[in-house]
Amino acid sequence: MIECKFVPSVCSYCGVGCGILFHVVDGKILETLPLKSHPVNQGKLCIKGWNLHEFVMSEHRLKSPLIKDNGQFKEVSWDQALSEVSHRFSQVIDKYGPDSVGVLCSAKITSEENYLAQKFARAVLGTNNIDHCARL
Numbered sequence: 604m605i606e607c608k609f610v611p612s613v614c615s616y617c618g619v620g621c622g623i624l625f626h627v628v629d630g631k632i633l634e635t636l637p638l639k640s641h642p643v644n645q646g647k648l649c650i651k652g653w654n655l656h657e658f659v660m661s662e663h664r665l666k667s668p669l670i671k672d673n674g675q676f677k678e679v680s681w682d683q684a685l686s687e688v689s690h691r692f693s694q695v696i697d698k699y700g701p702d703s704v705g706v707l708c709s710a711k712i713t714s715e716e717n718y719l720a721q722k723f724a725r726a727v728l729g730t731n732n733i734d735h736c737a738r739l
């Protein structure tokens with residue numbers, strides 16, 4: 604049986620914050636639709652918003668973490684990557700304080716993930732150094 608659902612979210616491509624609906628079939632996002640009831644866009648999207656879902660299924664998307672070792676990227680597990688990031692953050696923060704680090708987010712993740720990233724920066728790392736490419 605085919606599973607079809609419409610998942611509401613917010614476009615992550617710019618600061619306007621248009622309401623969208625992802626059309627999801629069997630776990631794959633097929634298209635992005637405007638959320639008619641959203642007060643910001645009232646059923647409209649710009650061309651970027653209409654194509655918001657395309658990067659999710661892109662064959663060029665990285666599917667596992669990479670760590671640079673002697674100038675070369677090598678694939679590692681999520682446990683290895685998170686352990687390395689945690690270790691490096693701790694080293695720098697211990698030596699120079701929390702404002703010596705920062706987090707750069709991307710329009711290629713969801714608004715909800717961006718929200719979690721700013722929570723991580725502020726509540727875990729202890730810095731307000733958080734920025735996003737959509738603000739540029």
Ligand code: SF4
Pocket residue numbers: 614615616617618619620621644648649650651652653
């Ligand atoms: S649909 Fe266009 S205007 Fe609306 S948030 Fe996305 S990029 Fe911005």
